[in-house]
Amino acid sequence: MKNTALTETHIALGAKMVPFAGYNMPVQYEGVNIEHETVRNAVGVFDVSHMGEFLIEGPHGLELIQKVTSNDASKLTVGKAQYSCLPNDNGGIIDDLIVYRVKEETYLLVVNASNIEKDWNWIESKNDVGATMRDLSEDYSLLAIQGPKAVEAMQSLTSHDLSEIKFYNFVVGDFAGIEHVIISATGYTGSGGFEIYCKNNEVKQVWDKVMEAGADFGIKPIGLAARDTLRLEMGYCLYGNDIDDTTSPFEAGLGWITKFTKTFTNSDKLSEEKKRVLRRKLIAFELDDKGIPRSGYDIVDSNGELIGKVTSGTMSPSLKKGIGLGYVAPAFSDFGSKINIQIRKNAVPATVVKLPFYKG
Numbered sequence: 623m624k625n626t627a628l629t630e631t632h633i634a635l636g637a638k639m640v641p642f643a644g645y646n647m648p649v650q651y652e653g654v655n656i657e658h659e660t661v662r663n664a665v666g667v668f669d670v671s672h673m674g675e676f677l678i679e680g681p682h683g684l685e686l687i688q689k690v691t692s693n694d695a696s697k698l699t700v701g702k703a704q705y706s707c708l709p710n711d712n713g714g715i716i717d718d719l720i721v722y723r724v725k726e727e728t729y730l731l732v733v734n735a736s737n738i739e740k741d742w743n744w745i746e747s748k749n750d751v752g753a754t755m756r757d758l759s760e761d762y763s764l765l766a767i768q769g770p771k772a773v774e775a776m777q778s779l780t781s782h783d784l785s786e787i788k789f790y791n792f793v794v795g796d797f798a799g800i801e802h803v804i805i806s807a808t809g810y811t812g813s814g815g816f817e818i819y820c821k822n823n824e825v826k827q828v829w830d831k832v833m834e835a836g837a838d839f840g841i842k843p844i845g846l847a848a849r850d851t852l853r854l855e856m857g858y859c860l861y862g863n864d865i866d867d868t869t870s871p872f873e874a875g876l877g878w879i880t881k882f883t884k885t886f887t888n889s890d891k892l893s894e895e896k897k898r899v900l901r902r903k904l905i906a907f908e909l910d911d912k913g914i915p916r917s918g919y920d921i922v923d924s925n926g927e928l929i930g931k932v933t934s935g936t937m938s939p940s941l942k943k944g945i946g947l948g949y950v951a952p953a954f955s956d957f958g959s960k961i962n963i964q965i966r967k968n969a970v971p972a973t974v975v976k977l978p979f980y981k982g
Contacts, residue, residue, distance in 0.1 A: 626671035627763050627822040628829055635843055642846060643735035645672040650845035657848035658939040661813050662980075665769035665836050666844035670817075671825065674738035674759040676731040676745065683729050686753040687721060690745050692871055692892075694881040698723040703790045703808055706879050707871060708744060709887045713895065714867040715874070717741050718859060720808060722792060730804075730819075732764075734861045748887070763825035765818045767832060768844075768852075772815035775839040779831055780805065784816070798831035800824045810849060812856035812978060851936050854945065857906050857977030863917055864904060864933045864947050872896055873949065874904045902930065903955040906979065909944035909963065910971040920964040921948050929954050932963060940980045944970075 624645045633639065637648035648669065650657060660666045678687055687695045693706035700723050708716040717737040722730040733741045738759050746755060767776055773784045779798045782805060787793060792806035797818060804819035820828055833841060850860070859865045859874060871880045872895055882893050909915065915935030923929050935946030946963070954961055957976050962969035 624672075626669055627825045628669045628671065631826065631829060632669065632843070637843070637845060640846075643672055645735060647672060648843070648845045650847045651843050654845075654847045654851060655939045657842065657844045658851050660840065660842045661769045661811050661844060661848065661852055662940060663770070664840040665767065665771040665775045665815070666842050666848075667829070667832055667836070668766040668768065668844045668846075668849055669763075669829075670766050670849075671763040671822075672735035673764050674733040674735060674741065674757070675762050675764075675819070676733065676742065677754075677756040677758055678729045678731060678745075679754040679756070680727055680752065682751040682753045683727055685751045686745070686749050687729055687731070688884050689751070689886055690748050691719070691721060692876075692880040692886060693721070694883050695721050695723075695729070696884070698729075700725060701791055701793065703792055703806060705790070707865075707876060708741060709871065709889075709892065710744075710867055711888055712867070713870045713888060713891055715861075715865045715869055715871060715876075716744055716867065718861055718865060718876075722804070722806070724794065724804075736862060761822060763820055763822050765820075765825065765828060765832065766809050766811075766815065767818065767836075768809045768811040768815035769813050771836075771839045775836040775841060776816065776832065779835050787816075798828040800828060803828070810858060811852040812858075812980060812982070813852070851939055854934050854936055854947070855938055855940055855978060855980035857947065857979065859904075859947075860934055869904075869949075870895060870900075873900055873902055900952055902949040903952050904933070904947055905930075905950055905955050905959075905974050906947055906977045907945070907961060907963070907972040908941070908975050908979065910973060913944050913963065913965045913968070913970040915944050915946035915963045915965065915970075915972075921950055921954075922962045922964055922969055923954065924960070924962070926962075926969060929961065935963075938979060944972075945979045946972075
C-alpha cells in the first residue's frame, strides 16, 4: 500500500483511511453529507495525489498524443487543458484523462490512479515517433481546492488573479510560497475551484497554507466518498464504473471528445460506430420512490425484463433522492422514459433525466 505525502496529516485530522487504487486514502473526515455540502456551499480541499502524471515532450510529443487520444490536442495552446480519452483497439476506453499544454513542446497527461501502469505501457507501446516520455506520478502531489468560495479564499496565496483563470485553463506560477506550481481551473465536483500540482516535498506547506487561508471561508478537508457523490451529481464518468475497456465513447456520451479531424487508435471503427444505432447508451436517472441505487443493480422494464445495469448510484445529498447512471437499450434512453431499478426484491420506479442532476 502506497501513501501520499499527506497521509500522516489525514490520520492526524481523524480521517477514515481506506485502500484505493493501491494507495492509503482518506475516504471521509466528518461525514459524507457534511463534506459534500461544504464543497457545494463554501470550499473544501481534497488530497488526490494518487492520480498519475506523465510528461510527453519534444518535437514529436503532440504527434504521439494525437495518436493515442480521442480529442484533438492540436487545438491546445500553452495554458489550456483538455478532457480526452485513450481508446483501445476494440472500441473501448483504456482511460479518461486531462491533457495540459505546459510549453510549446511539453504536455502533461493526468490519468487515473488505478490505470497508471496500464496507461504508461499503452502510450509507450505506441511511441514509435520518438517523443520523450517521463512518468512523474511518484514525485508529484495534487490538491483539489473546490467550491464557490475557492477563488476568494485562495487569492492571498498567489500573485496571479485567480478570477481570470477560465475553466480548463491554467497558469504555472507562485502559490503558497512555492514557485512553479500548476494552478488549474479544473476539478471533478461541478462547484468550481482549482487543482494544484506541486512536488511531494512541497505539498505539506501548500496544504497548511491552504487550510490557513481558507479558515475564514469555512474550508474543510474532504474525502473520496464526497468526491464521488459530488461527481455523480454532475454526471461525470468514473473509470471502472461508467466507462471501461468494453464501453465505447459514443455509448458513454463522450462523442464530444471524439474528434475525427485526425487519425487515432481505432478511429476508423469508431467513425463507423458513430453512424450506427448503438446497442446501449449511458443514461442518468432519478428514483421516483425511496431507495438508493448501487453499482451493479439491474435495470428492468415494466414487465420486469432486464434492460440494463446501474454503473454508479447514490443518495444525492443535494437533491435528497436516489440518483444514478447506467447502460440501457436505446429504446429506454430518451429523457422522461420510465424504467425500474431492482433494489433487492423491489422494482423501484425511476425516470431518465438530463444531466447534470445538480443544477447549482
